[in-house]
Amino acid sequence: MEMDTYKLQKGNLGRFLQKLGEEFAVYAPVKSDGVVAFVELMPGQESALDFPRTHKPPKDVFYPQTEVMFGYDKDGMHSVEYKGKPIALFGTRPCDAKSFLLLERVFIDPKYEDPYWAARRNNALVFSLACNDPLPSCFCNWLDGGPFSNTGSDVLITDIGDAYLLEPISENGERFLSSADLLQISTGKDIEKAQNAKERAESSMGAPPKLDSLKASLDALWDSPLWDEVSSKCLGCAACTYSCPTCYCFDIQDESRRGKGVRIRLWDTCQFPPFTKEGSGHNPRPTQKHRLRQRFMHKFSYFVEKEGEFGCVGCGRCVSLCPVNIDIRGFINEVLKTAQGQ
Amino acid sequence: MDELVEKIKKIFAEEKLELLIGYTKGTLPLRATPIFIESADDADKLIFDFTCHNNLAKYLLDEKKRGGDIRKVGIIAKGCDARAVVQLVVEGQFEREKVVIIGVPCEGVIDPGKLRKELSGREIKNFEINGDRTTLLGNGFELELDMSELFSDSCLSCRYPNAPQYDYFIGEPAEPIGVRNEYTSVDEFEKKSPDERWTYFEREYSKCIRCYACRNACPFCYCEECFVDRSTPRWTGKGNDLSDTIIFHIVRVLHTAGRCVDCGACAAACPLNIDIRMLGKRVEKEVKERFGFTAGLDFETQPAMATFNENDKEEFIM
Amino acid sequence: MKDFEPKIMTFLCNWCSYAGADLAGVSRIQYPPNTRVIRVPCSGRVNPLFILKCLQDGYAGVLVSGCHPGDCHYISGNYVARRKFAILKTALEFMGIEPGRVQFSWVSAGEGEKFSQVISKVTESVKVLGPARKLVKSTNSFVSSGKVD
Numbered sequence: 105m106e107m108d109t110y111k112l113q114k115g116n117l118g119r120f121l122q123k124l125g126e127e128f129a130v131y132a133p134v135k136s137d138g139v140v141a142f143v144e145l146m147p148g149q150e151s152a153l154d155f156p157r158t159h160k161p162p163k164d165v166f167y168p169q170t171e172v173m174f175g176y177d178k179d180g181m182h183s184v185e186y187k188g189k190p191i192a193l194f195g196t197r198p199c200d201a202k203s204f205l206l207l208e209r210v211f212i213d214p215k216y217e218d219p220y221w222a223a224r225r226n227n228a229l230v231f232s233l234a235c236n237d238p239l240p241s242c243f244c245n246w247l248d249g250g251p252f253s254n255t256g257s258d259v260l261i262t263d264i265g266d267a268y269l270l271e272p273i274s275e276n277g278e279r280f281l282s283s284a285d286l287l288q289i290s291t292g293k294d295i296e297k298a299q300n301a302k303e304r305a306e307s308s309m310g311a312p313p314k315l316d317s318l319k320a321s322l323d324a325l326w327d328s329p330l331w332d333e334v335s336s337k338c339l340g341c342a343a344c345t346y347s348c349p350t351c352y353c354f355d356i357q358d359e360s361r362r363g364k365g366v367r368i369r370l371w372d373t374c375q376f377p378p379f380t381k382e383g384s385g386h387n388p389r390p391t392q393k394h395r396l397r398q399r400f401m402h403k404f405s406y407f408v409e410k411e412g413e414f415g416c417v418g419c420g421r422c423v424s425l426c427p428v429n430i431d432i433r434g435f436i437n438e439v440l441k442t443a444q445g446q
Numbered sequence: 447m448d449e450l451v452e453k454i455k456k457i458f459a460e461e462k463l464e465l466l467i468g469y470t471k472g473t474l475p476l477r478a479t480p481i482f483i484e485s486a487d488d489a490d491k492l493i494f495d496f497t498c499h500n501n502l503a504k505y506l507l508d509e510k511k512r513g514g515d516i517r518k519v520g521i522i523a524k525g526c527d528a529r530a531v532v533q534l535v536v537e538g539q540f541e542r543e544k545v546v547i548i549g550v551p552c553e554g555v556i557d558p559g560k561l562r563k564e565l566s567g568r569e570i571k572n573f574e575i576n577g578d579r580t581t582l583l584g585n586g587f588e589l590e591l592d593m594s595e596l597f598s599d600s601c602l603s604c605r606y607p608n609a610p611q612y613d614y615f616i617g618e619p620a621e622p623i624g625v626r627n628e629y630t631s632v633d634e635f636e637k638k639s640p641d642e643r644w645t646y647f648e649r650e651y652s653k654c655i656r657c658y659a660c661r662n663a664c665p666f667c668y669c670e671e672c673f674v675d676r677s678t679p680r681w682t683g684k685g686n687d688l689s690d691t692i693i694f695h696i697v698r699v700l701h702t703a704g705r706c707v708d709c710g711a712c713a714a715a716c717p718l719n720i721d722i723r724m725l726g727k728r729v730e731k732e733v734k735e736r737f738g739f740t741a742g743l744d745f746e747t748q749p750a751m752a753t754f755n756e757n758d759k760e761e762f763i764m
Numbered sequence: 765m766k767d768f769e770p771k772i773m774t775f776l777c778n779w780c781s782y783a784g785a786d787l788a789g790v791s792r793i794q795y796p797p798n799t800r801v802i803r804v805p806c807s808g809r810v811n812p813l814f815i816l817k818c819l820q821d822g823y824a825g826v827l828v829s830g831c832h833p834g835d836c837h838y839i840s841g842n843y844v845a846r847r848k849f850a851i852l853k854t855a856l857e858f859m860g861i862e863p864g865r866v867q868f869s870w871v872s873a874g875e876g877e878k879f880s881q882v883i884s885k886v887t888e889s890v891k892v893l894g895p896a897r898k899l900v901k902s903t904n905s906f907v908s909s910g911k912v913d
Binding site: 137138139140155156157158159160169170237239240241308336337339340341342343345346347355357359368370371372373376377378391392423424425427428429430431433434 | 472473474475477478479480481482500504505508511558562563566567568569570571584585586649650653655656657658659661662663671675680683684685686687711714715717718719
């Protein structure tokens with residue numbers, strides 16, 4: 105069934121979000137002190153939709169950095185579940201929307217469903233905003249993505265200047281849009297404008313390298329000095345992992361005081377030494393080389409083995425935020441070149 | 447740049463260097479990246495300019511961790527970086543004979559976080575420099591700025607642009623860029639009320655995601671096990687709870703008290719642009735005024751927090 | 765605050781201040797009961813993290829007391845401590861933590877009266893400041909670690 109594309113005049117955005125907020129808890133990018141992050145939009149708060157790529161990915165909307173799993177005291181366990189309204193994520197970018205599907209491979213396994221993720225993720229609506237101006241550090245098109253990709257979105261929004269086009273991608277998206285106020289049906293001209301924006305954005309990104317042989321190349325380069333070279337300047341911080349939309353490792357810790365406590369899940373990172381430290385004191389990943397290799401191998405080899413696709417969406421945050429300018433794109437090219445030379 | 451490359455080649459031979467830590471061009475505009483060179487043939491890759499913000503002294507400790515014999519290491523050092531090297535030698539972390547300090551004149555370096563902030567999340571494809579001003583060029587936009595708006599806050603109040611101790615110095619010593627007096631920002635801030643100051647710190651630290659980029663970029667955070675990684679006892683929680691996060695930042699300042707050379711590497715490394723330096727700068731001022739010590743100026747003076755004076759002021763003791 | 769009875773954590777060095785506190789006790793000198801005492805071998809043993817953890821736990825005030833300079837049982841522990849405490853106080857006050865919350869004193873083994881005076885002064889000043897709010901950890905409603913009960 106051919107679904108209509110809807111149009112929202114920019115002047116109506118505030119009211120649209122307000123209406124959205126009646127049914128959903130709306131999370132949108134908000135600027136605070138120079139940092140833009142996805143937070144729950146409070147009444148009257150303006151969202152910074154023109155911000156190209158948030159520092160922190162929206163994964164913390166479904167998967168908070170610090171999350172209480174349950175509390176306990178002498179009366180037993182008290183579970184703490186998300187009981188808020190279903191979440192509407194508004195203004196996420198196509199790379200981030202795709203990341204939720206990758207994260208789902210981990211959190212929603214046929215045998216085990218992560219209840220904390222599921223409570224927030226189920227019934228959520230993802231409104232992605234297409235990227236009219238991909239950043240120089242973006243490389244989503246290397247990984248089967250693109251500035252106008254709709255993978256993982258319920259609705260794809262395109263900014264056509266004076267208005268937003270809202271294209272329903274999923275059934276849930278269509279169901280919401282077809283009954284929403286403030287929307288018009290877009291005209292042929294509107295759709296043409298969106299198509300032009302798409303072509304402009306995609307061509308601005310340049311041709312991506314072919315990554316078909318990347319996994320095999322990486323697997324063959326386990327002992328290569330390439331790893332020593334790239335990791336020599338690595339600080340071993342978590343700037344890359346915590347800003348990565350597809351990183352999901354966590355730690356679970358208990359905090360107790362006088363017979364009461366909570367069990368907390370917290371983000372963790374394979375880049376910190378204690379991540380793999382064993383009780384005996386032995387650490388199978390003793391140096392930064394081991395840890396950096398782990399990260400790149402996980403994204404481009406191990407995840408492929410387990411899930412059939414790369415565990416990276418090419419958002420470019422790690423490239424832009426790495427304090428020592430370790431550029432995973434350069435490394436990928438280096439690997440492909442080296443493997444060809446072998 | 448040619449002078450730099452030529453001199454480095456000579457130093458490699460003269461000093462029989464086994465490793466040189468320097469900078470090379472980065473993959474993003476206005477960025478440099480550290481480089482490790484083991485032969486004079488690779489010296490052509492070296493650069494030094496206002497994009498070289500990383501503190502390379504930190505990598506001396508990685509050299510130590512490598513195990514085996516410590517190689518003779520040359521290090522390209524701005525004023526602050528050289529002070530860090532000196533302080534590390536004083537702290538017994540690296541042998542004086544094993545490091546060759548190659549001073550370079552620094553007139554300020556760009557803080558990538560400030561650049562990101564000025565660009566409001568956009569990225570540039572190119573830039574032009576016209577004296578003290580720069581024009582940043584991106585897709586469909588142009589932004590003209592004073593270079594000092596992009597320089598690290600450390601640079602704006604820098605008093606030691608040139609290595610106070612060195613084995614070689616390449617180029618003419620630089621004058622401090624002297625935009626601000628050393629402790630102006632701290633003095634201005636202290637005029638606010640305690641509640642205002644607390645609100646500022648809460649606001650800044652609430653952005654913190656505990657990535658420890660600040661800690662890891664710092665040459666003085668070299669403990670084998672940092673207090674935040676201790677689980678017995680657990681000094682502070684691992685997540686981004688605000689109280690735990692503030693504890694981390696306060697204690698890191700206490701641990702680097704009297705050692706910090708205000709290189710600004712912490713603030714530059716922070717992916718969220720947090721004002722990491724404000725608290726530490728105030729403590730640096732206290733160490734200077736109360737104990738008369740400034741880190742990294744010579745190889746003899748013992749660090750302030752590792753010694754004491756019987757006549758230390760104790761007006762704060764009841 | 766009238767009805768506020770603060771909890772105050774006190775670190776006393778074994779050789780001087782703890783003995784001084786003991787002397788206050790056997791001399792039946794009255795002083796406010798708000799403090800909990802932790803005995804440490806030397807004031808230099810006190811890690812600033814101890815003080816910060818107390819504030820995080822909701823203690824309204826922290827006092828560290830050691831031997832007078834020159835009298836340290838371990839010769840120089842209190843000299844080292846003095847430098848640490850100066851820096852800690854600077855950092856905390858600069859951040860906006862109320863100056864009366866974290867205090868330091870020298871109390872010798874024979875100064876029972878002084879000890880009681882120090883405790884009274886600290887208790888009074890903390891009472892005026894009210895319950896600690898700034899560094900208190902409040903993860904969620906299940907953990908009452910924010911309130912010391």
